[in-house]
Amino acid sequence: MSTVEKQLDDLKAEIAAEIPNDISVSDVTYEGPELVIYTRDPKKFAQNGDLIRTLAGKLRKRITVRPDPDVLARPTDAEAQIRAIIPDEAGVTDLDFHADTGEVVIEAQKPGMVIGRHGSTLREITQKIGWTPEVVRTPPIESATVSNVRNFLKQEREDRREILERVGRQIHREELSDEQWVRISTLGCCREVGRASFILSTAETRILIDCGDKPGAEDEVPYLQAPEANPLNSIDAVVLTHAHLDHSALIPLLFKYGYDGPIYCTEPTRDLMGLLTLDYLDVAAKEGRTPPYESEMVREALKHTIPLEYGDVTDIAPDVKLTLHNAGHILGSAVSHFHIGDGLYNVAFSGDIHYEDTRLFNGAVNEFPRVETLVMESTYGGRNDYQTDQADSEQKLMEVIQETYDRDGKVLIPAFAVGRSQEIMLVIEEAMREGKIPEMPVHLDGMIWEATAIHTTYPEYLRDDLRDRIFHENENPFLSSQFNHIDGGEDERRDVTDDGPSIILSTSGMVTGGPIMSWLEHLGPDPDTTMVFVGYQAQGTLGRRIQSGWDEIPMNGRGGRSDTLSLDLSVETVDGFSGHSGRQGLVDYVRTMNPRPEKVLCVHGDESSAQDLSSALYHKFDMRTFAPKNLETFRFR
Structure with a gap:
């Protein structure tokens, strides 16, 4: 029996001991970072609103409960009961039943009315029909991208479940190394703007953060041939901070050259990545350039994406937890916080940030449980880069x-x-x-x-x-x-x-x-x-x-x-509309950061901007700062 199988058996026994005797557990498995519990008694699970929350806290896992297919109400009967439970004002536009997982996807104009206070309406649905409801929003403006992504993922549900189960086993595998160290290798966007890409390495895990192009320089791509990034198929995970092409354009290329693992990002970043990378290919073709990959690779990237919400602490490797936080830059952009080992080290990658509120977004989050090192953009980090009010x-x-x-x-x-x-x-x-x-x-x-x-x-x-x-x-x-x-x-x-x-x-x-x-x-x-x-x-x-x-x-x-x-x-x-913070905003982000990091790597800015910001942070806050070049590696433990 493999380590993961034994782990799942132990979890099944622990769950059985925690839940009431009249609730059965027929199977327990991993799907990506989530622990999935199958039961013949979904209605009883739903009746106890705190049961899943209690289990998640005790097991320290994200938990999804699914019914065994043979205890489900027929879709025609279930649909009538769902529509009777959900208020008409919710504007339900579609119901999609998936018997293999016991899930019903409810698309509605006002998802909050489908969810109910603290999930009360969702629990009522499960209590009545057994199905597990999942809610998505009907776009107020019709979106071909959102529709195409949702339909594609629906068609690929079987493949996607296989991917998620494989990823889940990889995340929860036994740690093999007794060593403990943390390294960051720079594959792009150092002393330059564009082609963002980094490798975060431990003795156990390698994670790629971003993989973008360089605006105006089609031949300058991240240094994916570097030993730190190879072989690509041995990278454990990819984390995408946001969808702008200087961070996302070459994510699909990874699948062309052998990567077959997960991509973690927010849900809007997933959709925008699909939109922007397909347009990237279209523009290249119209300009007579050979695109670096085919559209099929964009679909592979979408299929391998695991969306996370802001604030969710998620296991992405045996020794790494990831939490995404609002970066205030574009829709779904995220400051990516990595908690490594059992309290060993914490690293945050800012991606691109806007510290102050804008008309579109709340300002970037800069409060974390711990951060020893911050990898921070410096696009407008130059000493004269003060943006207009x-x-x-x-x-x-x-x-x-x-x-x-x-x-x-x-x-x-x-x-x-x-x-x-x-x-x-x-x-x-x-x-x-x-x-x-x-x-x-x-x-x-x-x-x-x-x-x-x-x-x-x-x-x-x-x-x-x-x-x-x-x-x-x-x-x-x-x-x-x-x-x-x-x-x-x-x-x-x-x-x-x-x-x-x-x-x-x-x-x-x-x-x-x-x-x-x-x-x-x-x-x-x-x-x-x-x-x-x-x-x-x-x-x-x-x-x-x-x-x-x-x-x-x-x-x-x-x-x-x-x-x-x-x-x-x-x-x-007209300055002042940038999605990036100016010099003062970047300094304020670090000044008010809680806790303040010990080290800052200033990246994603031209040479003078990165060096100016690095120098300013060093003198203002007496911290170790760097303006690294591409293909440098920093060891932190």
Whole structure:
């Protein structure tokens, strides 16, 4: 008998000893980090609301209870009873029964009304029909991504269960090493912005954190060939902090080269990763570049993803627990906290963070039980990287929009589809509603509309007051009548060009491809147009060149020839909308961090920014700080 089998037998006996005699346990197994208990008495489990919570606390496991298939009510009977229990106002849109696991997925416009206070409605459903309910939200804006991901995972349930069972056994395997040490190896994004990637190693485990590309430098990828990362199929887990391509673009590539393990991230990060990586392949193909992987690898990545909620402490290896916390950067972005060994060491990876609240998100979390080392972004860590106050930034944007409107022109804003666009949408919607700027069409091109739909699917990840507006006051600002989804391609863009004043938000945010190139062709020669940069423009990108004053830019012409385009539009930069903290926010994040770390590695910033921030933290807080280069390894124990 294997160690895991013996462990499960022991757990089954311990569970049986803890629960009432009239509740049976037919099987106990692992699925990923969760312990799954199968029972012929799901209704009795549901009657005792504290039983699962008590077991989870005693066993220190995440627990799911599932009924044996032969004790379930028939789906037709069960559906009638579910609909009788759930209030009509919940807006149930779909019920999907899975007899193999005894689960019924309930999709509803207001999931909270399906769950009930402290889960009371869910328990009532199980008490009546035996099935285990799982609740998902119906997107207020129809989202092809959310629908496709959910349908794909439904089709792959059998494969996914096999993956989860294999991962569960790997997590709970017997520790083989008597040694204890912790190392971090840098595979990218050190003294540069982009291609984020790190290996966190112990004597027992190797974990890859992020695997992104480098904007404007298609040939510069993380150093996955380094010995610390090889062989890829021996890595225990991948943790994705958020979905921006400089952190996620090459996650699917891992599956092309042999990785077959789990990806841990939040649920919105999973969906956004699918959206952005598929678009990444599409853009590469349109630009005549050979994509680094096929779309099948994106599906493999989705199939291997294990979503976690903020604050859930989760075993991801025999000696590593992971907890994700809000990073305030984009939807689902996470500060990833690793608790290693039995109190041996604690490391937090910030990913990208925004310390202060924004219109979209609550500020980044910086309170942890313990943190000895922080791996921290330094995108705006330079000594002069002090961002404009958000209110001042919004005022400047309104002034630019008003001035452009007065001359009958158009405002063209290149923006990241995820995060920045929604922030700008909220600012514009409020300004028009309050009469601060004239009402005019706001055209959303590229993936912005789809990314916005995903935001409204996961309101629990948005700022508290915005979440309340969307789902408690029925005032969804993203559904404002001013917003127009550009879905008619070039014909619609020409119509917009010929029409009156408007605002255009378009991807890509760094002008490296996508529909922004078409808008430049249409509006670049127009002196009445204003191009407004509201986000970071990396070195080497066309956005940085235009921002720096280039008035003639290369364009890919038809037939493969290279043309140039003369620009006569006005160019403005409005700081303060970044999803990253500025210098002061980064310093404040560390200053107020509880507990304050002993060491900080300053990464994901150009050389001067990383070194400036490292020096500032050292002098202000008397802590050990580093601005590592790529391919360095740090041993902490």
